[in-house]
Amino acid sequence: MTDDSQNLTADAAHSSDRDLWPAMARGWRCKCPKCGSGPLLHSYLKVNESCTVCREEFFHHQADDGPAYLTILIVGHIMAPLLLFCFTMWRPEPLTLFTIFAVGCVGLSLYLLPRLKGAIVGFQWARHMHGF
Numbered sequence: 157m158t159d160d161s162q163n164l165t166a167d168a169a170h171s172s173d174r175d176l177w178p179a180m181a182r183g184w185r186c187k188c189p190k191c192g193s194g195p196l197l198h199s200y201l202k203v204n205e206s207c208t209v210c211r212e213e214f215f216h217h218q219a220d221d222g223p224a225y226l227t228i229l230i231v232g233h234i235m236a237p238l239l240l241f242c243f244t245m246w247r248p249e250p251l252t253l254f255t256i257f258a259v260g261c262v263g264l265s266l267y268l269l270p271r272l273k274g275a276i277v278g279f280q281w282a283r284h285m286h287g288f
Contacts, residue, residue, distance in 0.1 A: 174282040183278025184271050188212060190281065196274050203277060214277065216286045223273040230272075231264050 179189035188194040194207035196214065201223075205215045239257055242248065248256075280286065 174284070176279065176282045179278040179282035180275045181278070183274035183276070183281075186270055186274045188214075189278035196277060197270055201270055201273060203273075212281075214281075217277045217280050219273045219276040219280075222276050223269055226272045226276075227265050227268045230268060231261055234264065235261050 178192075182189045182192040183196060185192075186196050188196055188207040188210060190212040191207060191210040194209035195204060196207075198204055203214050203217055203219075206213045235257060238260075239253070242256075243253060
C-alpha cells in the first residue's frame, strides 16, 4: 500500500467512528453530542468548555454565524407564507397582524437559535472539525 492510500483509509476510518445524525440530534436537544447526557450550552448560547458527564472537550467548537443564518432562513420560510395566508383569509387590522407575527417571529427565533447552534456543534464534533 502506498502512503496516500494508507492516509485515505485512515481518514475514512477516523471520520466514520462518529455517527452524524445521532450527534446532531443530541446537539439539537442541547446535550453533549458524544454521550447525550451533559449540557452542551450554558447562558443561552455559550458552548461549555467540556461535558460534565463524559469530559469531551468543546472549547474549540465555534458555530459563528451559522445558527443565525439558519434561524433567519427557517423563520422566514415559515412566517412569510403564513403571513400571506392570514392576510388574504381574514384581513385583520395591520397593527394586530404586525403584533401577532412580530411575537411569533421573535418566539420562533429564540426557540430555534440554541437548538441550531447545538446541531451545528454536533455536526462539527461528528466530522472532527473542531471549529473553523
